[in-house]
Amino acid sequence: MHRWSELFIPTLREAPADAEVASHKLLVRAGYIRQLAAGIYSYLFLGQRSFNKVVAIVRQEMDKIGQEFLLPALHPRDIWEASGRWAVMGDNLFRLKDRKGADLCLGMTEEEVMTEIARKELRSYKQLPQIWYQIAPKFRDEPRPRSGLLRVREFLMKDSYSFDLDAAGLDVSYKKHYDAYCRIFDRCGLKYVVIEAYSGAMGGSESHEFAVYSAAGEDQVVSCEHCHYAANLEKATSKLEPVEDLPPAGDGKPLRVHTPGLKTIEEVARYLGVSPRNKIKTLAYVSEEKDAKSGRATSRPIVVLLRGDHQLNEAKFASALGGAPARPMQEEEIQQLFRSPAGFLGPVGVVWASSLQDGDRPVLLVDHALEGRRNLISGANQPDYHLKNITPGRDFQATGYADLRSVTAGEACPKCGCALAINQAVEVGHIFKLGYKYSESMGARVLDRNGREVVPIMGSYGIGIERILTAAVEQSHDEHGFWLPPQIAPFAILVTPTNTSEERLLHTAREVSERLEAAGFDVLLDDRDERPGVKFKDADLVGIPFRVTVGKKVTEGMLEVVHRSTRENKDVTIAAIGEYFEALRLAH
RNA sequence: CGGGGAGUGGCUCAGCCUGGUAGAGCACCUGGUUCGGGACCAGGGGGUCGGAGGUUCAAAUCCUCUCUCCCCGACCA
Incomplete structure (x- = not known):
């Protein structure tokens, strides 16, 4: 069991002056993160704990469809030359030289390294399909880092890559990712939408984006309220009302x-x-x-x-x-x-x-x-x-x-004709059918059933780990703080004795914490010698979804459970506290 | 990179226009009182005023250069 009095949880009464977006202000105030430089953040105890939970969910779901690798962040120039991206990526790629003057860069994605492995190692169709993934830092020298953790220069990404013999195989790998992503975001408690997306610099044909609606987001999502049509503005289309042409003027010539x-x-x-x-x-x-x-x-x-x-x-x-x-x-x-x-x-x-x-x-x-x-x-x-x-x-x-024009709000949905809306969203995941771009340029080949050399077809798939947390905060906060889904909160339950100088309260709080922990819940005991007001304010701030208040009612054998999301306050007997949370867990 | 804003104890900010002693609230340390929504009293510690140069008897304040951070635009997980 963790005791707050012994932990480093530097909560702030006021938001830092340079924070604008809710998730940025609150994650700093709650002591999750500290900024080191523009777009570069340190994750402190609570932040890292929450990240670890997100990562664990991602890993569990990815392990069902693929194999985890860990690739280097430092890449030699030649593999990026081979793919053609050394030139294409421009200033976004962090570049450096080693002592011999050789060019290196920091990986912004890992198509090159994965394809390099595939090129050297894959020989036969019998080895396909493969899905390889990793959860590792990525580096991008963004023109403008922004909005706290929303757009940063170093971030943790789950990136995966599929290698298939043919397009039908790629469809299967793609679908596996699509489904895994749905499970991941569901388990992380996000309210997300899957939208048709533009492939951008990645190249390739089909692409979907997983997005969470938020005013802080940088994505413009076009969606239909009636049918399920949803697409990135860069991809979205609409039906236009017919326009009446002008009658010809004069002899009809220009x-x-x-x-x-x-x-x-x-x-x-x-x-x-x-x-x-x-x-x-x-x-x-x-x-x-x-x-x-x-x-x-x-x-x-x-x-x-x-x-x-x-x-x-x-x-x-x-x-x-x-x-x-x-x-x-x-x-x-x-x-x-x-x-x-x-x-x-x-x-x-x-x-x-x-x-x-x-x-x-x-x-x-x-x-x-x-x-x-x-x-x-x-x-x-x-x-x-x-x-x-x-x-x-x-x-x-x-x-x-x-198709060159941008859709505007109110135009007709291309599927059903109802009015389209445009909303801001945070992109938390993106899946691409890459095609042959990297396998071709880098020379990956396998022999097919007939002994003929064929180029494997690839897919690439990313999830921004920080963005899951950021999106979760964006979707669940108020002026006092935020509340995370218990699956990704640093702790599920905060036990707060109102006055630690009263032996009975402290004792009961310890005992309750131990029991809840033994029942498998992640518990933080706020045993600090602070006034109750201070502890309640911190409790509201730090993202823990449930609070158990151990106060005066202990003499009657009662505790209070506060649901942070609704601020509901329920009296529960000390004896029944375990079952109370057990029932909640079943409800999830 | 273009446009806008900001750098003053740990945090939020005042002081700058009109040069002369560096301030407030919160946080921190000690002692005491207090204890269900950011307590109170008493005492105390802590600041190269982003950096460099210049003007001046004297610069946080005026001038020049520079660094950093934030916001708005072109990119993306």
């Missing part, structure tokens, strides 16, 4: 109209008496790529067309470009391509690339919402003029059509 000084969509639409929905929004970007062999940087104009009232989604844009980074065009570049200043740009009069491979011409990507539309209005590539009667496919030829 018609120049004078729009003096009117640059924005809104201004032009109002001036011409039409809706922004009948306008084309023209956005100009440049993608810059370094040729891997020559090292020469090549840049290429990328122009995006959207419906006038729509917003470009950067993630969708990036994936339409195959992940190549793009930056907004500068004024001179715009002049060069369109021969017109920004504000009057349009697709007509430029010869666009017929495909992304058609490298000499500028690329024109058009959002699906413009497909099949007629008689739209765009800039005329001439100062103070716009064009009417623009019909895609007739007046200009796009390089390609893609």
Whole structure:
């Protein structure tokens, strides 16, 4: 049994000035964590104890589907070169040199190391499938660490990797992870949602994210209240209401109209008496790529067309470009391509690339919402003029059509048509079907049944351990403190004698603590010589879900059990205290 | 990296504008009283005012540079 009087639990009456988010303030106040530097935290006794419980749950569930490894955090440069990510990861990768001047980095994920093992060791289809996982620190030099433990530079991650012979095998490994993740987050007491997600820098096809709704979260989750549709904003789509096209003006061919000084969509639409929905929004970007062999940087104009009232989604844009980074065009570049200043740009009069491979011409990507539309209005590539009667496919030829716009709240669900909502959430887990990206680039091969060499297909799967705790605090707190689910709380029960100088109270509290502990509960005895008010305030703060108050009623053989979440207060006899918690445990 | 804010005992902050003695509350130590929602009395310890340079008889305060942290944007577990 742990006695508070002997422990280091530095609770704070006030939140540190640099904390903004509830979980950050409370975890510091409760003595769980202390900050060492931006995005770098020490976990103190209560924090580490809670982490250990989370880790134990994760490990138990992962052991049902995979095998635990422990990989190094220090990686040699060459494996990251092999995967191509030494260059791709840029400043996010912590890099360092050893005494001989050799380049090393700190692992931000471990696809490279796992694939390296697979490459060297896996020889036959008979060895597949494999699921390998670890629970180990990861390092990312985040551009901006944030919100306490929500976005940090060193964190504990459960990362796992699956190797299968074919896509059907990957489906099975993926499903195993999906189910294991559900069990993990259920056991951790989180109220989470599973959403369709964007694969991002990881590459790959299918991807799901496990998210916990919280205003502190950085994820935008689009969800339907009616059906179960839920997706990351970077991935979400919606059904659009049909838009009535304008009737052709004049002879129906592109018609120049004078729009003096009117640059924005809104201004032009109002001036011409039409809706922004009948306008084309023209956005100009440049993608810059370094040729891997020559090292020469090549840049290429990328122009995006959207419906006038729509917003470009950067993630969708990036994936339409195959992940190549793009930056907004500068004024001179715009002049060069369109021969017109920004504000009057349009697709007509430029010869666009017929495909992304058609490298000499500028690329024109058009959002699906413009497909099949007629008689739209765009800039005329001439100062103070716009064009009417623009019909895609007739007046200009796009390089390609893609889903490029961001969904907005209130649009119709793509599955059932009901209104979509957008909410903030914390991403606690993410699963990816990676495909062949790493196994191919790093040269992993096995022989199949027919003795032919095949490349194994991979999946990769992550859980942020800190984020489980953070999300749990975010979802269950008030101005006095927080309460964790007993499974992940540092202690399940706090026994509080109101006055330790009264021998009888202290004695009873000890005895009750011992009995509860013998019954298998994690018990903390607050035997500090403090006034009851101080102990109650601390009890409310530190995340322990149940409190047993040992006070005056002891003379009548009674204790009080306080449920932190509801603040319910129940009298229980000393004799029955064990059964009381036993019954609660059964209820869980 | 762009934009905004902040660095003063352990914590939260005042003092800075208008240069001259470093302050409050909480926390801490000793003694006493007190004991069901952050007690009271008495005494006490603790601060290179983020760092460097400059102006001045004199700098927490004015000037220059710099470091760190937080918040808003582009990234992710």
